[in-house]
Amino acid sequence: MESHLYESVEPSVFYDKLENVLSTQSSAFKVNVALGYELVSKTGPDDTRYFYPNLANTYVFNKPVAINSKADIQKKVISEIRSMELADKLNYSSSGYTLKAITAFKIFIYHRDHTLGDSEAVIPKIIRENKHVINFPKTNNKCVFHCIAWHTFQSPKKDPRRIQAQVKEAFKRYCSFKGVKYSLSLFRSFKPIDLLQLDEVEDFFQLVINVYKMDVVSGNVECIRRSDKGYEAMDILSYENHALYIKNTDMLQSKYQCPKCEMVFVSAEKLKNHKKNQCELVNIESFPTEPTIYKPAHNTIRSLLTKYSIKDADQYIDHFIVYDFEAILKPTATQHGENTVFTNEHIPVSVSVADSLTEEVRCFVNDDPKMLLTDMFKYIGDVSVKIQQYNVNKYKSLPQKIINAHGLTGMEIPGVNLGKTYKISLGFGKQKSDYGKLKQQLDQVPVFGFNSGRYDINLIKSDLFAVIGTDNIKSVIKNPSYMCIATSDIKMLDISNYVPAGTSYDKYLTTCLGGCKCDGKIRCVCGLGKGLFPYEYITAFNVLNQTTIPPKSAFDSKLRGTSITGDDYKRVKFVWDYYEMKSIKDLLIWHNNLDVVPFIKAIKAQRELFKRFDLDMFADGVSLPGLSEKVMYQTCFNNLQYTDKKPANAFQFPAKRMGSYKSQDAKSKREFGMTLEHLDTLLQKQKYLYGLCYWQLTADTASADHINNNLGHIDGNILISCVKCNTARKDMSLKGFHIDKEEKDIYAKMKANIAGGPSIIFNRYAKRNETKIRGGKVCKKIIGYDANALYLWALGNEMPCGRLTTVEAYDGIIDDIKADKVFGFLECDIRTPGHLKDYFSEMTPIFKNVLIDCTDESVIGKYMFDYNQSRTPNRSKPARKLIGSYFSEKILIYTPLLKWYLCHGMEIT
Template identity: 20%
Template sequence: MDEYLEQILAEMPDSALQDVVRNILDEPIPEAVKRRLLRPLQPRKYRPILPPRKAKERKRKAIQEEFDPIPLQNVYRSVGDYQEELQGLFEEPEELTFRRARWAIGNFLRSWKMDVPEGHPQGADPRTFLESVEPKIHEKLEEELRVLRGGLKFQLALKVELVKVNPDGSEEYFEPVLRHRQETVLQENEITAALEEETFPRLQETLEKLTHRGSGWVVVQVHTLWLDIARYQPLRGGSYIKLPNKLQDKKAVVNVKNKDDHCLRWALRSALFQVAKNPQRPTKYPQADGLDFTGIDAPTPISQIGKVERQNGLAINVFGWDEGVIVHHVSKQPKYMHRINMLLIQKAGKFHYTWVKDLNRLLYDQNKHREQKHFCERCLHGYSREDLLEAHRPECKGIGHTAVRVEMPPEGKNKLAFQNHHKQLPALYIVYADFEALTTKVEGPELDPAKSNTQRTQHHEACSYCYIVVRCDGKTEAPVEYRGPNAAEHFLRSLQEEERGIQEVLANPQKMRMTSEDWESHWTARRCHVCDKPLEGDSVKDHCHITGRYRGAAHSACNLKLRLSPKTTTIPVVFHNLRGYDSHLLMQAISKVEGRVSCIPNNTEKYISFSLGQLRFIDSAQFLLAPLDKLVAANKPETFQITARYEPDCTLLLRKGVYPYEYMDSWGRFEETKLPPKEAFYSKLTDASISDSDYTHAQRVWETFGCKTLGNYADLYCRTDVLLLADVFENFRKTSQKQYGLDPAHYYTSPGLSWDALLKKTGVELELLTDYDQHLFIEKGMRGGISMVSKRHARANNPAVEGYDPEKPNSHILYLDANNLYGWAMSQPLPTGGFRWVEDCTALAGTIKDQPADGPEGFILEVDLGYPQELHGHHNAYPLAPERMVVQKEWMSEYQHGLLGKGMASTEVEKLVPNLRDKNHYVLHYRNLQLYLRLGLRLRKVHRALRFEQSPWMEPYIRMNTELRKQATNAFEKDLYKLMNNSVFGKTMENLRKRVDVKLVRSHEEDKLRRLLASPSFARANIFDDDLAAVEVHKSRLVLSRPVYVGMSILDLSKTLMYDFYYNQLLAQYGDRCQLLYTDTDSLLLEIQTEDVYRDMGKHVELYDTSDYPREHPLHSAENKKVVGKMTDECAGRPIAEYVGLRPKMYSILEANGNNMKKAKGVSKAVVRKHIRHEQYREALFEKTTFRHGMDVLRSERHHIYGQRLHKVSLSPFDSKRWIAENGVDTLAYGHRDAIPAGTTEMNDYLDELLKG
């Protein structure tokens, strides 16, 4: 439930949540609520009121001033006058019923929908609504149990409309969909408890969290109820199954040889009535066992274990066996209750419960540490002592706090080095493709700009495609094109024909052809061209099976690894923006074709990649992070050889294409015989039309390529996109193979490619952690970049700025950015292996200051730090040692509480907050600790420390890319080498806990779906259409096989560069004349009081990269061009006039020349660029105003793509990361001695009065 609430909060408008307790009478009642909830109640005629006393008279006047008087004609009208109005109140409302929404896969997955009409009395309150429709839900579940002839899993989803009145009187709307986790029902008598004890309370709890404590959100009405049902044929324990031999040898399990289906009961008897001899015999146990199995099925599914526990006062854990012990169910009973451990074994679809009499014996041989005797039931990690286990329990995470078996790489197999030698060879075939779509209009009422809301405006339907197949030697066939109905299905079937043709070619490999140069190269070869290790007499000739060309001398084993199989060789199919767009079009058709389907998911509806047979669909935008037109512009004209091959006049096409996307809303458009007018090219997504030159270009293309209809033009546009994509990606592949010896076509994303390039270039062998507690320890130290507004407004005062006042001190605003900050950190000594706990932490505390930064040994420590109050003023703007925390409203200022009282949002989510509080159990890199201590923090205690070996092993790779970028002659290569440095960091941060496992199931795969639904790991199902669904399953194992210590060290070391520059360079130079205004990971926005900041920079030019300054600028120099860690002026010497910062990633910088740099997180770039002005940031700050803007986006729902119009909050003055002073500009870090929480002053005054009295 908490995870789902976090998802709702993330989707909520920025001003959605606030948590200040207010009197509800202070909140205006939204008009929408008045219309739905309030009914006129008429007062009786009354006798005249006697004149009140003076006190009462004062109260009466106060009331009259507060409330509008009721018109006398309403007071004195009789009830009869309202007969007509009252009549409508007693009319029978429309009956609410379920209707079929979506069914899939032989009715295994079924979704029912109940729509609530506008103004329906039952929809006014969610609690009342659920109570009123409970009989209908109950009836539908009973019906489904009968129809499905077995158990089911169900989930309720409730769409509600919320409204809030904002300070300006506008009403803001939000329509979240509240869900509860799946509930299992096997019998009709379980329905009531599932609804009333689990589902309804949890839904209500979620809603209360959204509307609690004066948030301002009020329920308008319930709109929709969904009842999602999955047919469930559970894994049940049954009659006796023989233990696997490996389990028998452990002698840790009692397996009763029962002949009935009550094996759970027999297993419990063996645990409760233990016998020493022949415990497997049922006759050893009493029939009168005192157990209550009322309403418990036999065989008993895992889903009923909780019920067994509650009815019998037991605590039961259930484990499973899958070539090792896995976790099925961990008891939620109080910790003081003794745990009974069960093992569920299976054979040929039959399951059987056994009692684990000795969990330690069962688990002790799961690794080489045989001394382990105490195991965590959540992750199955073992410890040698009970106190170590108890210390571990609070940190045990699992996946999303769900229990799962955690496995570490075994010792002896815990080395990570480059192994993907086959990815050095080019993919034999690759396909480049693109779709075009019709954008049919979705009719609906216009949105009210005063509200935050969402409206569908378009539906996207695939109408045409083009693809081209490129062979490893560059040969191609003519592009394949199609325009017509069912374009996605037609595309997949056409690709499958290509697949079969490629398989035939692979089944008949070409014989090797060697030139004299090849023979000479082979006989003189000393190293294997595959693994680059010495041949030492083991040499065979390796050749390409497609072209017959000799590739090089190789070890026989390496050569065998490159052997091709027609049935397993993958064929990459490349789309630009596959994940965000084209995949949804393909998924609408994938159920209509044969072939095995799998995916690498982000979630149930968005995929990094997916496969159909041997076709592997990948997204070029996951490598090249720019729109196609910008990638084309960044490449040299000679790059586009494939385009020139099929479009002789391609020069006209080597620029941004012009296409009327939103004009193409029907099939009839393709028959039009002339180019539509310029205004037809307007795009809602970019909120822009095309320029006159763009339209002229479109006309030239129409004429040059002989277009007779708009269909011809659309086909040319699609074909051109595919040819340009092929040339761009082929150039990317060639560059990558030249510089890194790897083909990107074998990878899914740039982080995967760059990680292998790093391992290959450096030859490093990293040691993977084998100790789970060491892994958890390092995870505690994972903290991202700092993003924070330290001062919310500043205006420069110097001769370059309008309004310069020479009577005031000169001041400048400087926006600095660290060159490739993470690249600098990756160039530092980093851990490689040799991890071991430090035994004497007290001794280490005394010597840690003296540990060399570049020594062969490093440390990660868990410490307590004191933050002395005398540092609060000096460190306020940029506190050291930031912490992940949930900011409490009690810490906030009167100013912030005032904004909350006006309807602005404060979300209770964890953030990285720099603060001045003392730190307890803080995990950090030793170089950070050294810096913090030099800057004045006090080390109070070292709790734990992890020692490791280190070296600057990533530095050669970072340096290589930096030099290649300097030497690059075009924008494409410059961006590529920058990407290869930046993206490798992402791989060091990979969090395997966040990976999800999604199975795509089609209509002919009922058996597959039945197994997934019956599995204890089943999480939820998402129905896309009648023939396709996605099933998300929990992982039974979590294998932590990533060097997370590298990512943690990089994150910490990057902070040392920023802190060191700020404190030891800037503050050392300027003292309190330098004020940090804003920071975001690698940037510092500064207000500096000095005569000439550029002259000051010239005195320390070795710290800066000024290569972007104009050549005529005195500071221009290429000396530090692109040098990692050097500071760059983001404005390249252009003076800044004013800055306004509202919150992290929401700021405006106005340059003296009028240029405006703006950010507004969550708002489309088109809106920020065209509709948000610097003056609005000022107004938001100084007038405490909230701004809303409309924007158009593309979103998918069940793989259908819709254009949507959003109205949402764009600018808000509320920020919770720091304590904000009453002027709204100055801020204090939390923990500052002067950061007085709201209400403290009043409370102190009150206490003083009490003491005086």
């Protein structure tokens, strides 16, 4: 290790010195910086304390930063430090001291041995047998040159065992570049290339060299050196200081991409199935093979605690993180389309982050949105590690029981010492064992925002995925809102999805916490008081450096048409003085922090509501409807009474019943072939219990029930039931009311006929005591109606239920529909007779989705055609539209509606 101390220098001077020191390093290294600073007492300027720059006191980075290329110096170190608030990195001896100055910097450099050229390295089987990696034999410390020679050698018959000539040629060119005379002895004795030397290798061979490493236990592949130069890219795998050539990085990382639709799959088999059956489909539909009663997924942790008889912990994830962004409104006045002008652009400038474990609050301010996100997620990552450690300690006994129960080896549980035999890492998003399911629950830390799915995420999404990456990421999108974004470590949620629509943040806090109880609202410092900030006054980042309180008019909002009161402005002045603010930036930080501190308390109070139903709002749903559904099903299934399956007394099936079964089948023209011997055998197999409700049977209550009601009483189609259940079930199939694979054609037909409801606004000129209606009568009153309860009306009507079946049309089916003998849906052609078109002109009776060709005058009419043609740059294109019509072909009509159509004179053709 080496260190460089600089005292009595300004930060701007130090950055240059830091860059000079790091640029002179010739081999890969890690770096950290310690700060020396002086504190001064708030009570007296003579009381000062000096802290020497030492990593034990103050460090800029939480852990040393690895430098693997020259570009990393600027990207990972210089830019990072410049964007930091160094004052936040300091340790204050007490709250009675404040920072006077940062006066010293000490650079710590840790030299690493990361050369590429060890030909003696033992390559493990997982790499050696991977068909996407080439391991060159006997490279004699020149494995990098083997990779370059292979990559640049253009021959369809090249063999990795026979490229020595190309390797020597590449080495000779490199020697010439370095100004060294080539010789055979130099070729044989060449030293391995350090990772940091790859910069000059790239420039000479005009190749981008990206370096990856692999965890041989899990197979996970991670990039440790990525070059931003504009050359052709070459990827190599580094293992134990040996370089191997990567033929296809995506395949090595188990990313199988469809060349047509660009979807990515985790295995070649899934990609093959996709290309074979589903690539052309816009929507992929799947059906259960057999019908099942739907139940929402159980809480994973609760299920595991029950399965492994753990009683020393509950199912709830205790801790979480919250955040909130603030943005400036940069004037733009850009035209967007014909009738829209964007007056301002929202640019994120600050974000406050707090967590329920440490209850610490951090606010990051930066004029570069990407660097702002980098700081934010780096801090969230650090806090997540602490919360994950807490989760592991809470459920410490559970993973141990899982391992013992399954005899697992190779497990690694962070923070739990299980010995060296337990070591494995499980991928996120794959089929998991109990251990994998638990690990995902403990690793994924909930991160909440308020209205974040609609505003904050859309505010930052242009840089978000560049910062958090796109590997192992899942999202739930309800346009234009992000309901959930999940990675292996965090799950970003929006608390607005857990409250009624339209709930404001102030209303949320008031409901959960009761609001501010301070007597003087102006001097409130409880954290629940009103926060004020001049959003529209801040039009550029440098305005935040203003050292005076903005004028009262700065807090006015043209967008909302509001102004703050005199008391509100007095509160701004009080806050400015109370917190010793020096600039508007301090006001921004105070305001931003005010949005997250009470947020944590409110979420804790809200989740207690769901705990009454044994639900964890962090894990059991991403929205209020999802949690409500679980409450509904929970109530439904908890109220079910399960009968005792104790066998009943033996008896023989009554022979006198056989005659009634024969007459039933004869009347229904079904086959009869049931024997008493078969019924007695069924009774013995069912232990004299009903096969569905398990009630005990007697000779008086036993009944022979059909399994398939379309077939008669024949051996093999009989289930012994009780008379009550047999009567109640009538013509229902035992399979219930579910759409499964057998009924997918019916599902497709019904779905295709869902047209949607018309949204019609009749906006006609009308004037009281002047406009004439109903044959010349003067209109005396004008009333507007909004039919906003149509869903409730529809649900109150007769609904289809039971097993769906298809019946071919027969003579007389229309008469049966009119007589209410048939209930369901009829596929037919229907039209409105000519003499009734005027009657239906106010609202045409048929609604359907059809393709409207806007370029055809005969389809849309002359007026709309001419209008569309006049909109030269923005002409409407052909598209499917919901329209009202006088006719339709092969439309599926609900029989009560069809009956109404027929009664009002419409014709089935």
